[in-house]
Amino acid sequence: MxxxxxxxxxxxxxxxxxxxxxxxxxxxxxxxxxxxxxxxxxxxxxxxxxxxxxxxLPQRPVQLGLRTMEEGQTAVPPGTTNVSELVALMRSRRSCRKYGNQPVGMAMLEDLVKIGTTAPSGTNSQSWNFIIVPTRADLQVLGGMVADYYRKLNRLAENPLLRFLLRIFGGDGLGHYYRRYYESVVEALRDWDEKGTDRLFHGAAAAILVTGKKSASCPAEDALLATQNILLAGHAMGLGSCLIGFVVEAMRRDAALQKRVGIAADEEIHSVIALGYPAVKYLRPANRQIVVPRILTLAENGRMATRLHKG
Ligand SMILES: Cc1cc2nc3c(=O)[nH]c(=O)nc-3n(C[C@H](O)[C@H](O)[C@H](O)COP(=O)(O)O)c2cc1C
Incomplete structure (x- = not known):
């Protein structure tokens, strides 16, 4: 130990x-x-x-070893960061679906992975793993594999008898897919086959796949926290990014595909992050729905109770 x-x-x-x-x-x-x-x-x-x-700490370097930027040596004390800038960064990160042709350097991709690992993890397990897809050409091959998966899925989904039987015996997953995604996937596959349009990765220049060890205490949370670090740092480094849930879904459901991209049997995929230099300029930050938090507090009867926060 x-x-x-x-x-x-x-x-x-x-x-x-x-x-x-x-x-x-x-x-x-x-x-x-x-x-x-x-x-x-x-x-x-x-x-x-x-x-x-x-x-x-044994085998834990004190530096991340970043190559594309200077690395701070000291911890930043609470309350000393410009929080308005931090929030502006968070609001300005958007899902980018239009990229330029410029490749993303390997050093930058490696730095993003290292930055990802600064996230918290359950019992500090750090059981995440990262697969870098470094070029547009590599992404196109991966896109082809994922397209094949959806081609097969669509063939199953367009069979009404199969949808009916599965609904009775195994839940309505295929029916839900058919109603919600089938048509748009048919269109996307047609665009891919006939025009070479990449509606999966949106023409991104590279990607990072984030996986987690199934045996860890909170592998999904760990991987997604690392993912958010990568998204924010990517934006600060001049990159656009987009999570690609369609690829995550395909890899989760197709063990052969998971194996072909090098994900071990004891790992699960949690996110696929498309990256590239954006070919779109966002002039305004993201708007979100208003949330009204509930407050859990001690009520007069001595019990805990929740109520809506009046603001
Ligand atoms: C789990 C997850 C999966 C997503 N999958 C996709 C996807 O497959 N394709 C895509 O274009 N955007 C995808 N997105 C991006 C969302 O559509 C986007 O985050 C949302 O519309 C909010 O926009 P914003 O990120 O620009 O603020 C995904 C986002 C999340 C969190």
């Missing part, structure tokens, strides 16, 4: 690491911090707070 390393010559015995450890896996002994071999999941909180820089 891997364990943190505490440099006893550096350690001052202040005990801050003991307090912060979520697993209570550090004790003070003879005025020095000592790791105890239990439940440490190498979250690195002890390393981050140690005033003497006495804590080290």
């Amino acid at each position: 891997q364990q943190i390393i505490i440099d006893t010559a550096q350690c001052t015995g202040c005990g801050i690491c003991v307090d912060i450890c979520p697993s209570r896996a550090i004790v003070l002994r003879d005025g020095r911090a000592v790791p105890v071999p239990k439940d440490c999941f190498l979250c690195g909180q002890c390393q981050a707070v140690c005033p003497a820089n006495a804590v080290h």
Whole structure:
């Protein structure tokens, strides 16, 4: 089992690491911090707070090793970032469906993967994995494989008897697909075959597939949090991006396709991120529906109760 390393010559015995450890896996002994071999999941909180820089994590570099930008050395304290700019960035990231011909450099794609890994993960499992599809030509081949999957699915979906039988015995999934997507998929496949129009990846220059180990505690959440980091960082790096749920769905349902793209049997796909230089200029940020949160609070009868927030 891997364990943190505490440099006893550096350690001052202040005990801050003991307090912060979520697993209570550090004790003070003879005025020095000592790791105890239990439940440490190498979250690195002890390393981050140690005033003497006495804590080290095995096989975890302190830098991400980014190649396309300078990397900050210090943690940004809460409340010191320009939050308006942060929110503006979040609102300005849009799903881009129009890309220029410029390729996205490999260094940029690798940096995006590294940035993805700064996301939180359940019990710090970091059980995500990333597959880079580096060029437009590669994406076209992948698009062809996905198109074949939908061709097969459409053949099944256009059979009314099969839809009927499945509804009785196995749920209405195929019927729902037929009503909601069949026609638009027929059109998209026709465009793909006859005009070479890419309505799947929207002509993107590259993609990143994000997978997660099925055995992790929260693989979907981990992968999607990493995904959002990639989307935001991509925007800040000048890239447009779009999640492609149609490809995720195809890979989930077709084990052969999953295998062909190199996803292991113990992994599941969670997102496909199309990337490229945008050929569209968004002049205004995204608008969203108004949400009215509910407030969970102590009621007069001493029980917890929810109510709508009046604002
Ligand atoms: C899980 C998920 C799957 C998506 N799949 C697709 C897709 O297959 N094709 C596509 O063009 N957009 C896809 N989108 C993009 C959404 O349509 C888009 O996020 C939404 O319309 C909001 O627009 P915005 O991202 O520009 O703010 C997907 C988004 C999510 C979250």
